[in-house]
Amino acid sequence: MQRLLLLGDEALAQGAIDAGLSGMYAYPGTPSTEIMEYIQHSKDAKERKIHTDWSANEKTAMETALGMSYAGKRTMVAMKHVGLNVAADAFVNSSITGANGGIIVVVADDPSMHSSQNEQDSRFYGNFSMMPILEPSNQQEAYDMIHYGFEMSESFGTPVLLRITTRLAHSRADVVRREQRTQNEIKLPEDLKQFILLPSIARKRYKLLLEKQNDFIKASEESKFNRYHEGEDKSMGIIVSGIAYNYLMENYPDQKVPYPVLHINQYPIPEKYIQKMNEEVDSFLLLEEGYPFIEEKLKSILAKELIVKGRLDGTVPRDGELSPNIVAKALGMEVTYGEHIPNFVAGRPPELCKGCPHTDSYTALNSVLEDYEMGRVFADIGCYTLAALPPLEAIHTTVDMGASITMAKGAADAGLFPSVAVIGDSTFTHSGMTGLLDAVMENSNIVVMILDNSTTGMTGGQTSSAFGRIEGICEGIGVDKDHIRIINPLKKFHEQNVEVLREEIEYNGVSVIIPRRECVQTLMRKMKVKRAQRKKDKEAEK
Ligand SMILES: Cc1ncc(C[n+]2csc(CCOP(=O)(O)OP(=O)(O)O)c2C)c(N)n1
Ligand code: SF4
Numbered sequence: 001m002q003r004l005l006l007l008g009d010e011a012l013a014q015g016a017i018d019a020g021l022s023g024m025y026a027y028p029g030t031p032s033t034e035i036m037e038y039i040q041h042s043k044d045a046k047e048r049k050i051h052t053d054w055s056a057n058e059k060t061a062m063e064t065a066l067g068m069s070y071a072g073k074r075t076m077v078a079m080k081h082v083g084l085n086v087a088a089d090a091f092v093n094s095s096i097t098g099a100n101g102g103i104i105v106v107v108a109d110d111p112s113m114h115s116s117q118n119e120q121d122s123r124f125y126g127n128f129s130m131m132p133i134l135e136p137s138n139q140q141e142a143y144d145m146i147h148y149g150f151e152m153s154e155s156f157g158t159p160v161l162l163r164i165t166t167r168l169a170h171s172r173a174d175v176v177r178r179e180q181r182t183q184n185e186i187k188l189p190e191d192l193k194q195f196i197l198l199p200s201i202a203r204k205r206y207k208l209l210l211e212k213q214n215d216f217i218k219a220s221e222e223s224k225f226n227r228y229h230e231g232e233d234k235s236m237g238i239i240v241s242g243i244a245y246n247y248l249m250e251n252y253p254d255q256k257v258p259y260p261v262l263h264i265n266q267y268p269i270p271e272k273y274i275q276k277m278n279e280e281v282d283s284f285l286l287l288e289e290g291y292p293f294i295e296e297k298l299k300s301i302l303a304k305e306l307i308v309k310g311r312l313d314g315t316v317p318r319d320g321e322l323s324p325n326i327v328a329k330a331l332g333m334e335v336t337y338g339e340h341i342p343n344f345v346a347g348r349p350p351e352l353c354k355g356c357p358h359t360d361s362y363t364a365l366n367s368v369l370e371d372y373e374m375g376r377v378f379a380d381i382g383c384y385t386l387a388a389l390p391p392l393e394a395i396h397t398t399v400d401m402g403a404s405i406t407m408a409k410g411a412a413d414a415g416l417f418p419s420v421a422v423i424g425d426s427t428f429t430h431s432g433m434t435g436l437l438d439a440v441m442e443n444s445n446i447v448v449m450i451l452d453n454s455t456t457g458m459t460g461g462q463t464s465s466a467f468g469r470i471e472g473i474c475e476g477i478g479v480d481k482d483h484i485r486i487i488n489p490l491k492k493f494h495e496q497n498v499e500v501l502r503e504e505i506e507y508n509g510v511s512v513i514i515p516r517r518e519c520v521q522t523l524m525r526k527m528k529v530k531r532a533q534r535k536k537d538k539e540a541e542k
Pocket of ligand 2 (some may be wrong): 383453519
């Protein structure tokens, strides 16, 4: 079969194409974005007419996928870990409705917060929703698990959560493909009421979900993805999950670990193996990428006093990614891995690109706010969050997508003036619109700047659902037309822009200011494509 060199994200995408995917829904977020991008650029996916859509947010993505599953087709949803908070209502309830066509929810966690505001571990959501969880430890497993996950989803009638972390998502290895499977035909669920979560039906569905738990455990215990490796030295047993296995093996170049090792890649936790290890060893070492998920469960499974080393007792740091060196320390071995890091990879603070429209928007805002001692700027998540750093230092809060407008409203309710919200175009349609409605309903005294760079810049320039719609949305929500102002964030319009901002700050009510200029990165890419096309046309004329 064909071998491909793929990122973990791409292995998931190729796996889904080959496993009979009919539709994929996602909202961009590092480190998950490349899954959708791969499918959107795949000739194969195009030929197979796989439907793809960058949804307005993770919740709409999850719900749309659930609709496709209802219609009997295989579907995948992808998001970063914090996106699962947004999708949580649909996600948790989907374990009660169950699945018809296979549905896999891929969530990419970001331990060490390389590009996130927290490092939450999605396995807790899977456990909370009582869903099977898959956690590949390499690219081949990522590919294979998609096939396996769809089969499991359809045979158990449940959505399946597939969790990856940054290093797997963004590193390459070769993957052997399988034969492609055809897509499912449209087929309605056998139980036509299963997706109607009225209490009387939901109670029955919940009981069914509880009954399925033993089947899920059995599947984990029989899964080829959960493996027990015997070891001579029984002073300790190592339980390792997902990609953490690689960090362990980096410390044993001969691939011979002296201790018994239980490698968990599928949940619920395979209790049979835990019992086996407990009978053999004097103590446990837990190596997990993320929170101490298995570690916390261990004592409840075994119900006795145990010596457990891991993140909870400080043997492994409580936060951040694992590394071969962290694992070496936990094993009492010498730390030797990658000691000499070259200077050119030393960390640099991130900054807005040269010529970024956001710089000019903030320069104007900073000028106006010099005249207001209490002026506060409630910002959101996007490239424009970088204005928290020097030289701009223009924003005062960033919490979650959409929190700018609502926090500005809360502060204005408390009497803070001026209270300014700054939000990007994509973030506005993701989760800012409802907050704006709250502000309109109470005619809150806030200024909302919707920075329209015509793209989702921070995650690499995906299409923004807001494109060409912002004024219409704001008007529809009820913002007074006279207080929806469009400005051009360029240096030469600085004075004009300052004046507009000042006028709207002085207006007592909801104002929306839309600084509109395209992101220079997407603009440059478009120009490059145009130049290449022109060159091609000229050559064709010759
Ligand atoms: C719930 C959630 N989903 C996704 C992300 C990843 N993410 C961060 S900012 C952003 C969108 C930024 O686009 P926009 O608001 O248009 O601002 P720009 O970066 O273009 O300035 C995304 C998708 C996130 N941080 N949180
Ligand atoms: S990618 Fe675009 S929006 Fe982001 S900093 Fe660069 S120019 Fe600005």
